[in-house]
Amino acid sequence: MHPIEMFFSEHHPLSQFVKADFSGSEAGHTKAFLVAAGAFAEADGVTVHTGFSTYMLDTLMGGAVMGILQKVQPIATVGLAISHMRRPNRGEPIHGSASCKGVYKDLAYVTGEFRSEADEILAIASGTFMIGTRATSIRNKTEDSRI
Amino acid sequence: MSPDPASEFSPFEEWLSVEKTLDPYVFQLSFEEHHLGNPVIRSIHGGVVGALIEYVAKAGLNFRLQQMDRQADVDLTSTSLEYLRVTKDAPVYAKCEIIRVARRIGFVDVWCWQDSEELMVTRGVCTLRISDH
Numbered sequence: 001m002h003p004i005e006m007f008f009s010e011h012h013p014l015s016q017f018v019k020a021d022f023s024g025s026e027a028g029h030t031k032a033f034l035v036a037a038g039a040f041a042e043a044d045g046v047t048v049h050t051g052f053s054t055y056m057l058d059t060l061m062g063g064a065v066m067g068i069l070q071k072v073q074p075i076a077t078v079g080l081a082i083s084h085m086r087r088p089n090r091g092e093p094i095h096g097s098a099s100c101k102g103v104y105k106d107l108a109y110v111t112g113e114f115r116s117e118a119d120e121i122l123a124i125a126s127g128t129f130m131i132g133t134r135a136t137s138i139r140n141k142t143e144d145s146r147i
Numbered sequence: 148m149s150p151d152p153a154s155e156f157s158p159f160e161e162w163l164s165v166e167k168t169l170d171p172y173v174f175q176l177s178f179e180e181h182h183l184g185n186p187v188i189r190s191i192h193g194g195v196v197g198a199l200i201e202y203v204a205k206a207g208l209n210f211r212l213q214q215m216d217r218q219a220d221v222d223l224t225s226t227s228l229e230y231l232r233v234t235k236d237a238p239v240y241a242k243c244e245i246i247r248v249a250r251r252i253g254f255v256d257v258w259c260w261q262d263s264e265e266l267m268v269t270r271g272v273c274t275l276r277i278s279d280h
Contacts, residue, residue, distance in 0.1 A: 051198025058194035077193035
């Protein structure tokens with residue numbers, strides 16, 4: 001089982017709102033089939049907010065980083081850049097993919113994208129993730145940096 | 148989850164649990180359990196804060212356009228986010244600054260904090276398309 005499937009289990013808060021199938025994910029490459037969740041719908045009731053793609057691509061790209069780790073370690077998003085070509089419609093099927101391109105000095109570099117059923121690009125993203133953060137449940141949450 | 152048809156908020160606003168403040172360019176996200184990224188360390192998912200930044204950029208630019216008497220639709224086209232500090236399971240505040248409103252594009256900076264505005268947790272630079280009616 002790929003780490004993103006374990007991370008995104010029924011226990012994860014996000015799974016209440018988004019059902020995703022990560023079949024085909026291997027090592028530093030993650031795939032997801034999901035639908036644009038109604039919980040993210042805009043006031044028009046037709047489209048979902050761009051925040052949906054931002055949230056899910058961050059998750060999918062983080063999963064690609066988890067897939068290359070030799071041991072379980074916390075990771076944290078350091079930077080994320082996303083271009084939104086089109087907001088998905090509510091309930092629209094989406095194919096997502098992400099690839100960890102490399103790790104240099106504890107920073108993982110990742111790309112990701114969302115496509116429609118017709119293979120139209122919906123959103124593209126690139127991001128950096130810190131591997132092995134200091135975040136623990138007993139840290140000083142005010143001043144401590146996870147970077 | 149079914150949206151409440153009587154609600155003044157969109158399903159996304161309810162999920163994000165975001166509200167206006169007295170300052171039209173400042174918004175508050177009330178922490179909800181479903182905002183957690185890692186339930187063990189109880190930090191807010193980076194994607195949730197990213198979604199908040201995109202929401203605030205759009206809402207802030209819409210407000211500015213109203214002030215300018217421009218009837219227009221606004222669509223977010225790109226966002227660049229920097230995660231500066233770890234978040235905790237507490238409210239997040241987000242403030243935006245409209246950098247420039249051009250004919251077809253708007254540029255908005257957004258920054259988020261929890262304990263104090265001087266201790267930013269995340270900042271974002273957003274570009275939005277403006278389509279006049």
